[in-house]
Amino acid sequence: MNHPRDHLLRTERLPHIWCPGCGIGTVLSCTIKAIEELGIPEEKLAVVSGIGCTGRVPGYLNLDSFHTTHGRGIPFATGIKLANPNLEVFVFSGDGDLFAIGGNHFIHAARRNVDIKVICIDNFIYGMTGGQMGPTTPTGAKATTAPYGNIERPFNVAHLAAAAGAVYVARWTAFHVFQLKRAIAEMFKKRGFSFLEVLSPCPTDYGRKNQLPEGIDMMKYFKEKSVIRNGIDVQLTDIEVGGEIILGKFVDIERPTYTDKLIELRRGL
Amino acid sequence: MRAQGKAVLTGEHFIQGDIACAEGAIAAGCRFFGGYPITPATEIAERMSERLPQLGGVFVQFEDEIASIASILGASWAGMKTMTATSGPGISLMNENIGLGVMMEVPCVVVNVQRGSPSTGLPTMWGQSDMMQARWGSHGDYEIIALSPNSPQEFFNLTIEAFNLAEEYRVPTIILSDAIVGHMTEKVVIPPPEEFHIVERRYTKRAPGDYLPYELDGGFVPPLIKVGDGYRIHTTGLTHDERGYPVMNGEVQEKLVKRLVDKINLNAERIIRLEEIDTADADVVVVSYGITSRVIWPGIELARKKGIKVGYLRLITIWPFPEQRIRKLSEKISGFVMVEMNLGQILYEVERCSVAKTLFVGNPGGKIQTPGEVCQAIEEAAK
Numbered sequence: 001m002n003h004p005r006d007h008l009l010r011t012e013r014l015p016h017i018w019c020p021g022c023g024i025g026t027v028l029s030c031t032i033k034a035i036e037e038l039g040i041p042e043e044k045l046a047v048v049s050g051i052g053c054t055g056r057v058p059g060y061l062n063l064d065s066f067h068t069t070h071g072r073g074i075p076f077a078t079g080i081k082l083a084n085p086n087l088e089v090f091v092f093s094g095d096g097d098l099f100a101i102g103g104n105h106f107i108h109a110a111r112r113n114v115d116i117k118v119i120c121i122d123n124f125i126y127g128m129t130g131g132q133m134g135p136t137t138p139t140g141a142k143a144t145t146a147p148y149g150n151i152e153r154p155f156n157v158a159h160l161a162a163a164a165g166a167v168y169v170a171r172w173t174a175f176h177v178f179q180l181k182r183a184i185a186e187m188f189k190k191r192g193f194s195f196l197e198v199l200s201p202c203p204t205d206y207g208r209k210n211q212l213p214e215g216i217d218m219m220k221y222f223k224e225k226s227v228i229r230n231g232i233d234v235q236l237t238d239i240e241v242g243g244e245i246i247l248g249k250f251v252d253i254e255r256p257t258y259t260d261k262l263i264e265l266r267r268g269l
Numbered sequence: 270m271r272a273q274g275k276a277v278l279t280g281e282h283f284i285q286g287d288i289a290c291a292e293g294a295i296a297a298g299c300r301f302f303g304g305y306p307i308t309p310a311t312e313i314a315e316r317m318s319e320r321l322p323q324l325g326g327v328f329v330q331f332e333d334e335i336a337s338i339a340s341i342l343g344a345s346w347a348g349m350k351t352m353t354a355t356s357g358p359g360i361s362l363m364n365e366n367i368g369l370g371v372m373m374e375v376p377c378v379v380v381n382v383q384r385g386s387p388s389t390g391l392p393t394m395w396g397q398s399d400m401m402q403a404r405w406g407s408h409g410d411y412e413i414i415a416l417s418p419n420s421p422q423e424f425f426n427l428t429i430e431a432f433n434l435a436e437e438y439r440v441p442t443i444i445l446s447d448a449i450v451g452h453m454t455e456k457v458v459i460p461p462p463e464e465f466h467i468v469e470r471r472y473t474k475r476a477p478g479d480y481l482p483y484e485l486d487g488g489f490v491p492p493l494i495k496v497g498d499g500y501r502i503h504t505t506g507l508t509h510d511e512r513g514y515p516v517m518n519g520e521v522q523e524k525l526v527k528r529l530v531d532k533i534n535l536n537a538e539r540i541i542r543l544e545e546i547d548t549a550d551a552d553v554v555v556v557s558y559g560i561t562s563r564v565i566w567p568g569i570e571l572a573r574k575k576g577i578k579v580g581y582l583r584l585i586t587i588w589p590f591p592e593q594r595i596r597k598l599s600e601k602i603s604g605f606v607m608v609e610m611n612l613g614q615i616l617y618e619v620e621r622c623s624v625a626k627t628l629f630v631g632n633p634g635g636k637i638q639t640p641g642e643v644c645q646a647i648e649e650a651a652k
Contacts, residue, residue, distance in 0.1 A: 010503065013514060043499035048343070059503055059515065064496045066346065067505035067515075068339065069369050075303075075336035079343025079351070080496055082327045083301055087347065087497050105339075108332040266322050269274070 008032045008042070010062050017056055021207075021215020023174030023200030024054055024121055028061070030177055031092075031119065034184035046089045048077040050097035052128045053202075054121040057092040071102030074109045077116050085259045088188060090117040096126045096134040099155055103135070110164035110193045115257040117187045117194045120157060123202035131205030138241045142209040154239070161195040162234045162251045168194035169234060169251035173222040174201060176247065183249065192257050199245065210241075274323040277462040286421040286450045287354075289457045290380060291316035293428030294352045296459065297467060299378070300326035301349040303340035305333055305359060308392045309448040310382035313354035334359035338366040342375045346504075348470070348495035350432055354380035356448075357399050358389065360406065367441050368407030369506045371529060374439035374483075374490065376470065378431045381443060382451035385610075385634025395448035396634025397559055397610040401617070403443045404588050410526055412533035414540060415443040415588040417559040421455045427585070433468035434540065438532055439490040445587055447610070449560040477501065483525075484511045489532050537589040544583040551580030553650040554598055555643070556619055557608045558584040565608050568643020575644070577651045587615070592622040599623035604650030608643060610634050626650065 009032070018024050035045065045063045049055040051070035058065030068076045073091045081089040091098075098106050098120050109116065125143055126132040133143035133150050136157060140149045161169045168190045170183045180198060187194040201207060201218030212218045222245065229237075230248035237246040256264075277296045284292075291313050294302070302321060304314040314330065321328040327344070331337045334355050341351035355363065360381050370377060385391025386398035399406075403415045414434050418424040424446055435442040473480050473492040482502040483491050494500040507515040508522045533540070544562075548554055553572070557565050562583045569579045582598070584591065595618075599605065604626040607616045612633055620627050628646040630638050 010514075043501070044497055046496050059505065062501050064346075064501055065503045066343070067503070067507065068342075069365055069506055072335060072339040072366060072369075075331060075339035076343040078329070078336075079301070079303065079340035079345075080347045081343075082329065082340075083344035083347035083349045083351075084495075084497055104332050105336050108336070262322070262327065266325060269323050 005032050005036065008035065008062050010060055013060055016060055018053060019204040021201055021203040022053070023123070023198070024057065026174045026177060027119065027121060027180060027198050027200065028057055030180040031184050033181050034188065038185055038188055040088055040188060044086060044088050046077070046080050046087050048073045048080065048089065048091050050093045050102055052094040052097045052126070054092055054094035055097060071097055071100070072105065073097065074102060074105040074116070074118065078109055078114050081114060081116050082259065085115070090119065092119050093121070094127070095120055095122040095124070095136040095157065099135040099157055099160070107160070107164040110161055110166045110195070112258045113165060113167060113192045113255050115191055115193070115259060119184065119196045119198065121200045122157065122197050123200045123206055125202050125206040127202050127205050131209065138239055140241045141206070143206070156238045158195070158197050158237055158250055159234045165193065165255070166195045166251060167192035167253050167255050170249040171197040171199070171237065171247050173199040173226060173245070173247065175219050175222040176226070179247070192255055276324055278459050279461045280459060282457045282459065283454060284421060284457050285312060285452060285454050286418070286424045286446065287312035287382065287452065288316050289421040289425035290354070290428045290444070290446070291320065292459065293425040294378065294432065295320055295324065296462070296465060297350060297429040297432035299350045299352045299432065300324060301341060301344040301351040302327070302353065303329050303331050303337040303344070303351070304353050305331055305337050305355065307356045307359045309384055309451045310354045310356045310359070310380065312451070313380060313382070334362040335366065338363040338370070338379065341377045342366060342370050342373065345375045345377045346496050350376070352378040352380065354382065356382050356384050357386040360399055360402060364402070364406040368409060368411065370441040371407065371411045371413065372506050373504045374529070375441065376435040376439055377441050378428065378435055379441055379443045380428070381445055383445060383447040391635045393448065394635040395560060395610060397445070397447055397561065397614070398634055400445060400587060400609070400611065400614040403445055410530060412530045413443060413588055414438060414440055414533065414586070415445050416585060417445045417587050418450055419559050419562045419583070420450065421453060422457045424450055425457050425459065429465060429467070433466065436468040436470055438536070439493070440533065445559065447560050481511045482513045483509065489536065533589055538593070540586055540589060541591045541594070542585040543591055543594060544585060546581040547578070548580035548582060548598060550578055552578045552603045553606060553647050554580040554582050554602055555606045555608060555647065556582045556584070556615070558587060558615065561608050561610055561638070564638050565643050567640035568638070568647065571640050571644035572647035575648065577647055579647055584615070590618045590622070592618070595619055595622040596624070599625040603652070604628060606630060606643065606646045606650050608638055
């Protein structure tokens with residue numbers, strides 16, 4: 001028997017590559033629900049990713065889907081969107097892809113307010129390569145390349161997105177499926193560079209090194225530590241080991257998009 | 270030259286090579302340019318920033334060359350003819366995504382206005398430093414097409430041809446220009462649009478559901494689709510099957526990579542363009558390309574005055590390399606003289622293909638070969 005949402009999945013490619021307890025599938029499921037509920041014409045959707053565990057999402061979505069190079073999903077998506085503004089283009093990628101190797105593209109796409117939607121699965125770690133520290137690994141957390149604990153300060157990527165000019169910024173976790181689906185739907189309705197950070201469990205690579213070894217442990221951690229503060233000053237939302245995790249919608253503003261400004265420029269010529 | 274919002278500026282112009290390149294792109298139908306400033310290619314971006322908005326096109330100055338090349342791949346999938354332009358350091362940054370373009374088979378044009386290298390090198394001075402980089406710059410086995418103009422007029426013409434080849438072979442096509450051709454101002458004649466040969470994109474005639482993005486379907490490259498047309502394709506830089514789906518094994522890898530290589534190599538004779546003067550009865554053939562082909566003539570004349578029969582072979586197509594022609598010529602001459610502004614890059618190719626000896630006259634950029642140097646090498650080759 002087919003699942004009613006199978007048409008949005010490349011079912012012939014299942015089972016997927018993700019580990020038991022990974023949160024990516026949950027976020028993918030919320031995305032599919034949001035697309036269905038909004039009734040967006042599916043042929044107008046294009047999904048782009050870089051490299052990594054989350055980078056494999058477009059391979060399972062039955063949409064025009066592009067698995068590009070490490071960190072370059074955003075400029076590739078920018079090309080698609082600016083070439084055909086009638087398309088709804090979204091980027092699905094991980095925290096390492098978007099904020100380490102791809103960080104420059106992220107801030108500049110936000111600054112330009114290119115009308116693309118970016119969903120970041122933030123699992124605090126490089127999963128695909130086996131659990132190295134990354135730009136969101138909390139200070140003190142352990143990783144295969146931070147065996148004594150991470151001595152660096154992580155990016156607060158929600159804060160970064162807001163500072164760079166994103167018109168929509170929210171953070172949820174893979175535990176908060178209703179809020180996630182709602183946030184994704186809001187992003188698709190929004191015009192402009194929109195960003196959703198989804199804290200997501202990686203028991204295999206992050207949990208096991210940080211006293212959260214089972215798939216359920218990180219979900220419990222997210223449930224217990226999360227505090228919802230919609231509209232809070234995004235500067236106050238840093239994530240620390242053992243600390244409160246502040247969730248919610250932090251930014252929802254209007255600003256002309258890059259395409260708006262380009263059309264205005266062309267009309268003036 | 271004022272633009273007036275027309276796509277093809279038919280007429281006689283006195284313009285810079287870089288401007289001619291931009292106009293060639295526009296005449297070929299390019300309406301998306303992503304770029305980043307770099308000497309000596311910046312004028313191409315400047316011209317595109319002025320012209321494309323007039324024509325309903327898109328110019329974006331990106332944060333770097335990596336974003337620029339990634340954007341033109343995406344925009345090409347969305348149905349536009351796309352281009353970026355840079356110089357050596359920028360190409361170094363673009364190479365990973367040129368490889369993605371090869372793997373995804375994305376038509377697009379990458380212009381390299383070469384300067385003296387390595388590293389930052391001679392930003393404002395000429396060189397032919399990146400000839401091998403164009404061939405081998407991205408990791409792995411692949412074939413690419415690269416063309417080398419020797420005048421602003423040819424920069425215009427070859428930019429159109431690069432777009433045509435990119436469409437025909439579904440491959441990023443590189444133009445290997447240089448700082449002199451890019452910055453020199455000469456007469457450029459732009460014919461009326463009906464006189465251009467423009468290759469339009471070959472889209473599939475199949476319906477969604479009956480189409481596989483990497484199935485040949487009659488040609489030597491698979492037909493394309495546009496994002497948004499309902500085909501729901503998947504494409505990836507990973508090794509993939511005809512559906513575009515990743516498959517991690519040696520058999521699929523071999524089939525895919527061989528097809529990517531073969532589509533260029535098996536059509537090499539159709540792609541390759543050369544200019545030959547007096548090669549039929551030559552004892553020595555001077556091989557050059559790009560601006561160097563204009564530097565060598567006083568040296569050739571000197572040698573002719575000394576009674577040596579000297580032929581001239583100019584590579585317009587650099588990659589795929591005209592190995593058959595070089596081999597055939599080498600069988601009946603006493604030697605080649607390879608002249609280029611590097612320390613011997615295309616020299617490797619000539620030596621690989623030639624059964625005759627090859628003399629070399631080169632420098633790493635920023636200098637011009639003297640007539641005496643060229644003549645002396647010709648004399649050596651004639652011995």
